[in-house]
Amino acid sequence: MTPMPPICPVILAGGSGTRLWPLSRAGFPKQFLCLDGAHSLFQQTAMRLSGLRSEGLALQAPLVVGNEDHRFLVLEQLREVSTEAATLLLEPMGRNTAPALALAALAATAQGQDPVLVVTPADHVITDEAAFRSAVTTAVAQAAQGQIVILGVTPTRPETGYGYIQVQGGPAQAASPVLRFVEKPDAATAQRYLEEGGYLWNAGMFVVKASVWLQALERFRPDMVQASQIAWAARSTDASFVRPGKAEFAAIPADSIDYAVMERCPGSGLPIQVVPLNAGWSDLGAWDAVWDALPKDALGNATQGDVLAVDSRNNLVHASSRLVGVVGVNDLVVVETPDAVLVAHRASAQGVKQIVALLQAQHREEHNLHRKVHRPWGWYDSIDESERFKVKRIQVKPKASLSLQKHYHRAEHWIVVKGTAEITCGDKVLMLTENQSTYIPLGEVHRLSNPGTIPLEIIEVQSGSYLGEDDIVRFEDRYGR
Structure with missing residues (x-):
C-alpha cells in the first residue's frame, strides 16, 4: 500500500469582503x-484544518496566502487560537486565487516534498x-493518487448566486468524476x-498534490506558472513572512483557480473529481447570508450586541458600540459601528458593494479602516476630532513598542490611564504610571513602549x-x- 503523503493546509486569506461593510473594511x-x-472566520478555518489531525492525517504547518497589509493581524489571530507556526506568503497586491495557489505550491515543494494541498478560503x-x-x-x-479533487457543497435550495459542478453519471457519490462546470444559473x-x-455548489475548496497543480497550471496557463516561478525566485524571507518579488509578482496575470485550471479539466484527460460536502457550509457572501446562518428569536430576528426589537420580524440587527432599537420593521439589515450605520432591505444585501464603491470614489476613509485600528503593537481608537485636534485611546501590548518616530505637523499630549509607559522623547527616557502625563513637541523624535506585563492604555491628544x-x-x- 502506497504511504499517504503529508498534508499541507493552504488558507487563502486575501479577500476584501466589501458586501459586509461597514463591519468589513479594506484594512480589516x-x-x-x-x-x-467567539472566533473570527479566519480563526475558525485554521482550527478546522488543524482538526484534520484527528483523522490520522500527517499534517504540516499551514501556509497562509494573504495581503502584506494584514500580516500582523494574521499572526495575532493565529496566536490567539494557539495554532502551530504558519508560514505567511504575503502578496504585495491581489492577483486572484490562481497565482495565490501557485505561490503556495511553490512554497510547499521548495524543500523537495510534494504534499497534498488542502486549499480553502479563510472566510x-x-x-x-x-x-x-x-x-x-x-x-x-x-x-x-494524482487526482484533482473539488469539495462540492450539496445544495439545499435553488441558489442563483453560486456556480455549479455537474457530476458525471447522476447524483454524486463519495467521489465522482466532474462532467462540467456551469455558471450561476437563473x-x-x-x-x-x-x-x-x-x-x-462550487465552494472554492480544492485538494490536490502540489506538483499536480503546477503541472495543470503549466498545461493551461504556462504564462502564469512561469511568472509565478520568477516571482518566487525573487522572494525574501523574514521570520514567518515570505515575500515574492514585488515587481515580479505584479507581472503575474490575474485569474481565478476555476477559470485558469478547473473549468478546463473536464474532457482534457486530466483526472478531476468532486467529493460531496454536506456540512452546513456558507460563504457569508452578503448580509442576507449572515442572517441565514445566525440563530434567531421566535420572530426570526438575528441580533448581536445591545439590540431591542419591538413588533419586528426577520431582521438582522448588529450593534457594535451602542443601543440599537427597531420598531415595526421587517426584513431589514441594520449594522451599527462607531463611525457608520448601514440600513438595507435583506433582499438588496448584494447592493452594499455599491456603497463601498461610492466611498472609494469620494476617497472616504470609512471604506478602508474602522475607527478602532489594529496595529502589530496593539490598537488605537480615534474617539473625537475636529479642526486642529484629535483624541485617541491607545492600547499597547505587554513588551510591545511603537516605532521611533516624529511628526512634522502635530504635537502630542499623553496621559497614562493603565499600566506603565516607557517614553523616549528626544534624548530623554522617562517612566510614567497611572494618572501621569507628558508632552511630545512638534518635530521631536519619540517612542512609546510598554515594559510591563499588562496592557498599557493611554489617552493621546x-x-x-x-x-x-x-x-x-x-x-x-x-x-x-
Whole structure:
C-alpha cells in the first residue's frame, strides 16, 4: 500500500469582503471578523484544518496566502487560537486565487516534498466539522493518487448566486468524476439542478498534490506558472513572512483557480473529481447570508450586541458600540459601528458593494479602516476630532513598542490611564504610571513602549495643522514598516 503523503493546509486569506461593510473594511476584511461566535472566520478555518489531525492525517504547518497589509493581524489571530507556526506568503497586491495557489505550491515543494494541498478560503462557515473532516479525508485519498479533487457543497435550495459542478453519471457519490462546470444559473435552472440531484455548489475548496497543480497550471496557463516561478525566485524571507518579488509578482496575470485550471479539466484527460460536502457550509457572501446562518428569536430576528426589537420580524440587527432599537420593521439589515450605520432591505444585501464603491470614489476613509485600528503593537481608537485636534485611546501590548518616530505637523499630549509607559522623547527616557502625563513637541523624535506585563492604555491628544496618519517619519521599527 502506497504511504499517504503529508498534508499541507493552504488558507487563502486575501479577500476584501466589501458586501459586509461597514463591519468589513479594506484594512480589516471579512475573514478577520467574528460574525457567528467567539472566533473570527479566519480563526475558525485554521482550527478546522488543524482538526484534520484527528483523522490520522500527517499534517504540516499551514501556509497562509494573504495581503502584506494584514500580516500582523494574521499572526495575532493565529496566536490567539494557539495554532502551530504558519508560514505567511504575503502578496504585495491581489492577483486572484490562481497565482495565490501557485505561490503556495511553490512554497510547499521548495524543500523537495510534494504534499497534498488542502486549499480553502479563510472566510467561510462550516457548522458540521466532522462531516468536513470526513469529506477531506476522502478527497486526500483521491488526490494522493494524482487526482484533482473539488469539495462540492450539496445544495439545499435553488441558489442563483453560486456556480455549479455537474457530476458525471447522476447524483454524486463519495467521489465522482466532474462532467462540467456551469455558471450561476437563473432561478428556473437552479430549481432543475436541485431536482435532478447531479449538481453541487462550487465552494472554492480544492485538494490536490502540489506538483499536480503546477503541472495543470503549466498545461493551461504556462504564462502564469512561469511568472509565478520568477516571482518566487525573487522572494525574501523574514521570520514567518515570505515575500515574492514585488515587481515580479505584479507581472503575474490575474485569474481565478476555476477559470485558469478547473473549468478546463473536464474532457482534457486530466483526472478531476468532486467529493460531496454536506456540512452546513456558507460563504457569508452578503448580509442576507449572515442572517441565514445566525440563530434567531421566535420572530426570526438575528441580533448581536445591545439590540431591542419591538413588533419586528426577520431582521438582522448588529450593534457594535451602542443601543440599537427597531420598531415595526421587517426584513431589514441594520449594522451599527462607531463611525457608520448601514440600513438595507435583506433582499438588496448584494447592493452594499455599491456603497463601498461610492466611498472609494469620494476617497472616504470609512471604506478602508474602522475607527478602532489594529496595529502589530496593539490598537488605537480615534474617539473625537475636529479642526486642529484629535483624541485617541491607545492600547499597547505587554513588551510591545511603537516605532521611533516624529511628526512634522502635530504635537502630542499623553496621559497614562493603565499600566506603565516607557517614553523616549528626544534624548530623554522617562517612566510614567497611572494618572501621569507628558508632552511630545512638534518635530521631536519619540517612542512609546510598554515594559510591563499588562496592557498599557493611554489617552493621546494631538494638536496641529495636519493630523493625518501619513504625517510620520519612522527611524526604527521592530515590525519592519
